[in-house]
Amino acid sequence: MESINNYLGVSTSRLSSKKTIVVLGANGQLGRCLQDRTFLLASSNYTIVFTNSAEVDITDEQQVKRIFEKYQPAYCINAAAYTAVDKAEEEKEKAFAVNESGAKNMATYCKKFHTICIHISTDFVFKGNTCIPLTEDEVPAPVNSYGASKYAGEKAIQQIYPKHIILRTSWLFSEYRSNFLKTMNLLAREKKVTKVVSDQIGTPTYAGDLAELIFKIIETEKFPFGIYHFSNEGVASWYDFAYEVFKFYKTEKNLQPIPSEAYPTPAKRPHFTVFNKRKIKQQLQFSIAHWRENIPHVLEILSKAKT
Numbered sequence: 001m002e003s004i005n006n007y008l009g010v011s012t013s014r015l016s017s018k019k020t021i022v023v024l025g026a027n028g029q030l031g032r033c034l035q036d037r038t039f040l041l042a043s044s045n046y047t048i049v050f051t052n053s054a055e056v057d058i059t060d061e062q063q064v065k066r067i068f069e070k071y072q073p074a075y076c077i078n079a080a081a082y083t084a085v086d087k088a089e090e091e092k093e094k095a096f097a098v099n100e101s102g103a104k105n106m107a108t109y110c111k112k113f114h115t116i117c118i119h120i121s122t123d124f125v126f127k128g129n130t131c132i133p134l135t136e137d138e139v140p141a142p143v144n145s146y147g148a149s150k151y152a153g154e155k156a157i158q159q160i161y162p163k164h165i166i167l168r169t170s171w172l173f174s175e176y177r178s179n180f181l182k183t184m185n186l187l188a189r190e191k192k193v194t195k196v197v198s199d200q201i202g203t204p205t206y207a208g209d210l211a212e213l214i215f216k217i218i219e220t221e222k223f224p225f226g227i228y229h230f231s232n233e234g235v236a237s238w239y240d241f242a243y244e245v246f247k248f249y250k251t252e253k254n255l256q257p258i259p260s261e262a263y264p265t266p267a268k269r270p271h272f273t274v275f276n277k278r279k280i281k282q283q284l285q286f287s288i289a290h291w292r293e294n295i296p297h298v299l300e301i302l303s304k305a306k307t
């Protein structure tokens with residue numbers, strides 16, 4: 001546990017009057033975006049402890065127990081997940097271990113330590129066979145193992161402990177780890193034809209905006225528990241998303257739209273998972289960026305990192 005970082009420049013032992021937030025899965029794209037934005041909590045009464053998978057493996061109940069005993073957190077943010085959608089078809093057990101049992105372990109200790117649990121879920125819990133933006137009342141019916149494991153995680157948390165906020169989000173991208181934008185960032189510069197499906201519709205979401213939302217929720221105090229849908233504004237196909245990246249490099253003539261049948265994958269994807277965000281907007285008066293606005297910013301960061 002020695003390597004667990006204490007942020008905000010002070011050690012937690014000197015901050016006994018401050019409440020603690022524990023983040024699980026801190027090296028993922030959401031985890032990294034949370035780390036970059038701790039300044040948003042700097043004037044608040046919280047200190048934040050980031051743990052990576054080597055420090056706390058959420059599938060190991062004893063490791064989860066130890067971190068809760070050590071910090072007795074006011075909030076736990078679960079940014080840890082198994083997110084390899086295609087691989088999950090052959091590694092179903094692993095996906096369920098992290099996304100269901102891991103969520104169960106977290107909720108169990110949240111309950112024991114009266115910790116508010118902030119958990120992240122996905123648009124892939126839905127079947128996606130309608131074309132009406134999805135509200136939180138829509139019944140999930142996942143079409144792949146990743147989606148099924150995430151839905152199982154949601155249900156486990158709901159059964160164990162009511163003091164949870166489950167944020168379903170969609171199509172996360174950022175400068176960190178692997179994601180669709182980063183794949184397109186490489187392909188767009190290869191000067192070869194790239195074919196991308198144009199009949200799967202959703203909303204890309206910058207992980208930095210999700211990180212900001214999470215800190216806003218914590219700062220709000222007494223945020224109502226339950227499930228919320230959050231994405232950036234706007235609607236896109238994966239082709240539209242790719243187009244913005246290719247346009248940045250002026251190589252959009254190399255991009256071709258195709259139907260899903262022309263890009264077979266081990267895991268099926270839902271066709272339509274645009275969220276209705278009315279519920280979160282009613283709780284927090286804030287403006288949400290359009291997904292397109294965030295793309296040049298991330299591509300600039302990526303191109304600077306390469307030079």
Ligand SMILES: NC(=O)C1=CN([C@@H]2O[C@H](COP(=O)(O)OP(=O)(O)OC[C@H]3O[C@@H](n4cnc5c(N)ncnc54)[C@H](OP(=O)(O)O)[C@@H]3O)[C@@H](O)[C@H]2O)C=CC1
Nearest residue numbers: 025027028029030053057058080081083120122169171172
């Ligand atoms: N990526 C996306 O497009 C979307 C993601 N989501 C959800 O958002 C959340 C954040 O996703 P994202 O940041 O993209 O995920 P990433 O795949 O970028 O990161 C996941 C993190 O979880 C960690 N992890 C995996 N297994 C364990 C474990 N057993 N114990 C502890 N940590 C573990 C990984 O560790 P390590 O660093 O060792 O690999 C990694 O740091 C997840 O709940 C995901 O399901 C929702 C919609 C879209």
Ligand SMILES: Cc1cn([C@H]2C[C@H](O)[C@@H](COP(=O)(O)OP(=O)(O)O[C@H]3O[C@@H](C)C(=O)[C@@H](O)[C@H]3O)O2)c(=O)[nH]c1=O
Nearest residue numbers: 083085122123124170171172180195196197238263269
């Ligand atoms: C790389 C590539 C993908 N595609 C298709 C495959 C797929 O249908 C779609 C998206 O591709 P990816 O596999 O990169 O994205 P995928 O991993 O399916 O993204 C999902 O990840 C999980 C974690 C989530 O929770 C979801 O919200 C969503 O973001 O684009 C193409 O058509 N052409 C291509 O060149």
